[in-house]
Amino acid sequence: MTAAAPKSPEASGARALTSFRTIKTEILRRIRDRVWQPGELIPGEEDLAREFGCARVTVNRALRELAQIGIVERKRRAGTRIAEHPLREARLEIPVVRVEVEALGAQYRFSVLSREILAAPEAMRARLDLSGKVRMLHLRCLHFADNRPWQFEDRWINLAAVPDIEGERFDTMSPNEWLVKNAPFSEMEIALSATAATAEDADLLGIAKGDPLFVFERTTWLLDQPLTHVRMLHRPDYRMVSRF
Amino acid sequence: MTAAAPKSPEASGARALTSFRTIKTEILRRIRDRVWQPGELIPGEEDLAREFGCARVTVNRALRELAQIGIVERKRRAGTRIAEHPLREARLEIPVVRVEVEALGAQYRFSVLSREILAAPEAMRARLDLSGKVRMLHLRCLHFADNRPWQFEDRWINLAAVPDIEGERFDTMSPNEWLVKNAPFSEMEIALSATAATAEDADLLGIAKGDPLFVFERTTWLLDQPLTHVRMLHRPDYRMVSRF
DNA sequence: GAGTGGTCTAGACCACTGA
DNA sequence: CAGTGGTCTAGACCACTCA
Numbered sequence: 001m002t003a004a005a006p007k008s009p010e011a012s013g014a015r016a017l018t019s020f021r022t023i024k025t026e027i028l029r030r031i032r033d034r035v036w037q038p039g040e041l042i043p044g045e046e047d048l049a050r051e052f053g054c055a056r057v058t059v060n061r062a063l064r065e066l067a068q069i070g071i072v073e074r075k076r077r078a079g080t081r082i083a084e085h086p087l088r089e090a091r092l093e094i095p096v097v098r099v100e101v102e103a104l105g106a107q108y109r110f111s112v113l114s115r116e117i118l119a120a121p122e123a124m125r126a127r128l129d130l131s132g133k134v135r136m137l138h139l140r141c142l143h144f145a146d147n148r149p150w151q152f153e154d155r156w157i158n159l160a161a162v163p164d165i166e167g168e169r170f171d172t173m174s175p176n177e178w179l180v181k182n183a184p185f186s187e188m189e190i191a192l193s194a195t196a197a198t199a200e201d202a203d204l205l206g207i208a209k210g211d212p213l214f215v216f217e218r219t220t221w222l223l224d225q226p227l228t229h230v231r232m233l234h235r236p237d238y239r240m241v242s243r244f
Numbered sequence: 245m246t247a248a249a250p251k252s253p254e255a256s257g258a259r260a261l262t263s264f265r266t267i268k269t270e271i272l273r274r275i276r277d278r279v280w281q282p283g284e285l286i287p288g289e290e291d292l293a294r295e296f297g298c299a300r301v302t303v304n305r306a307l308r309e310l311a312q313i314g315i316v317e318r319k320r321r322a323g324t325r326i327a328e329h330p331l332r333e334a335r336l337e338i339p340v341v342r343v344e345v346e347a348l349g350a351q352y353r354f355s356v357l358s359r360e361i362l363a364a365p366e367a368m369r370a371r372l373d374l375s376g377k378v379r380m381l382h383l384r385c386l387h388f389a390d391n392r393p394w395q396f397e398d399r400w401i402n403l404a405a406v407p408d409i410e411g412e413r414f415d416t417m418s419p420n421e422w423l424v425k426n427a428p429f430s431e432m433e434i435a436l437s438a439t440a441a442t443a444e445d446a447d448l449l450g451i452a453k454g455d456p457l458f459v460f461e462r463t464t465w466l467l468d469q470p471l472t473h474v475r476m477l478h479r480p481d482y483r484m485v486s487r488f
Numbered sequence: 489g490a491g492t493g494g495t496c497t498a499g500a501c502c503a504c505t506g507a
Numbered sequence: 508c509a510g511t512g513g514t515c516t517a518g519a520c521c522a523c524t525c526a
Contacts, residue, residue: 025467028428029467038426082428083428084425091335091336092336184282184326184327186272192458192483192485193458194459194478195438210454211440215438234438239435241434242434
């Protein structure tokens with residue numbers, strides 16, 4: 001018997017019947033059809049592998065991915081059970097503002113309102129888990145779609161972690177894009193909220209003071225070293241959507 | 245040689261050195277240290293496996309997970325390259341409102357403002373990819389933290405997909421929790437935005453008309469069958485945070 | 489202590505796609 | 508059409524945890 005050949009009779013000539021995707025779907029079906037109820041313990045990997053006529057690793061991958069999205073909960077020794085409270089994770093695509101604007105068919109433009117290098121203020125040090133004296137680059141930018149203000153960005157960058165950015169003038173590439181291109185990260189914290197536009201916000205974004213703004217804050221790290229913190233304000237008509 | 249024993253000399257007695265986690269970290273390190281630059285093609289799985297002294301599957305898992313979070317991009321035949329625009333995904337935990345409130349040390353309470361069964365309005369059918377005559381349950385609920393309004397929820401439920409909910413009175417369990425417990429889903433769409441409180445919103449949430457509200461909309465499906473659509477409004481001081 | 493999931497190895501076939 | 512990633516098999520050791 002060859003390696004990839006299915007073992008179960010009903011699967012003859014139909015690889016897909018024992019693929020990890022098929023197993024995921026079948027498990028979802030059993031949950032939907034109440035064969036397995038929330039909170040219920042389901043058979044172990046070994047048993048399922050025997051039932052599906054596949055290797056245990058294949059069942060493992062299916063269950064691992066279902067656990068990742070919160071459909072089942074797995075514990076050693078305790079086994080796998082259908083999640084009672086599927087505290088699911090939503091995945092949000094983090095857009096590059098230029099790409100986002102251009103995807104709407106609008107013309108993208110940005111402007112750097114201010115640029116200064118200074119010691120990190122206490123609040124920023126706390127937010128980034130930094131201590132001691134830290135030089136940071138503080139930038140304030142406005143992004144436009146067809147010359148209409150689209151997003152106001154207030155960013156702090158840890159120069160110790162991203163030294164190359166100190167010489168950048170951002171004539172053609174926005175700080176956002178420069179960082180995306182040159183400073184990959186492995187960890188991130190995001191916070192979403194709504195706030196009322198201050199007089200300055202309103203002036204910059206071309207809206208009225210007190211109008212609702214969508215706030216997107218993001219902090220990133222690479223291997224425990226903080227890179228940047230950014231606060232982005234969007235006009236009231238902005239929607240962040242994700243389907244998966 | 246036993247199955248799990250590492251092959252590389254430096255790994256003797258240190259399994260972890262060739263684990264998929266180690267490989268992920270090492271790849272991130274190389275990106276950080278500019279050994280591999282954005283856009284660059286990195287060695288194939290086979291080569292890396294040889295270099296790290298591990299099986300190709302192990303490298304595969306490391307790279308697959310890095311691709312999942314957008315650090316690298318993979319294509320058959322073309323190989324794996326460091327992402328130029330790491331359009332990363334943010335992961336947001338979707339909270340059960342009761343759990344969220346109780347986590348703050350506050351007392352949770354909810355109230356069903358209205359409950360009606362009716363044919364789906366056109367807008368809702370479109371949103372849920374439904375056609376024809378569809379019976380839906382429409383619910384409006386208010387959630388409290390220590391008797392202070394916390395969230396206003398406007399929900400539509402597809403009775404064909406979740407028939408058992410028709411008899412529910414929601415005396416003790418909120419619709420939110422009932423669904424979480426009884427109607428697992430496999431697909432979801434979320435939309436985040438900010439809006440100004442209408443007079444009714446303001447009245448319900450105990451804030452002023454025009455105050456900024458954080459809006460969280462969610463639609464869920466199980467195996468292509470739409471389950472529910474919900475629009476949740478939060479008071480201006482609400483923040484949705486996630487770190488990973 | 490024993491059972492379950494977590495992970496690794498070695499080898500293989502296959503699908504896709506870019507040179 | 509050849510090379511790369513995608514995935515599967517079979518077998519194994521190990522870590523954690525619960526009874």
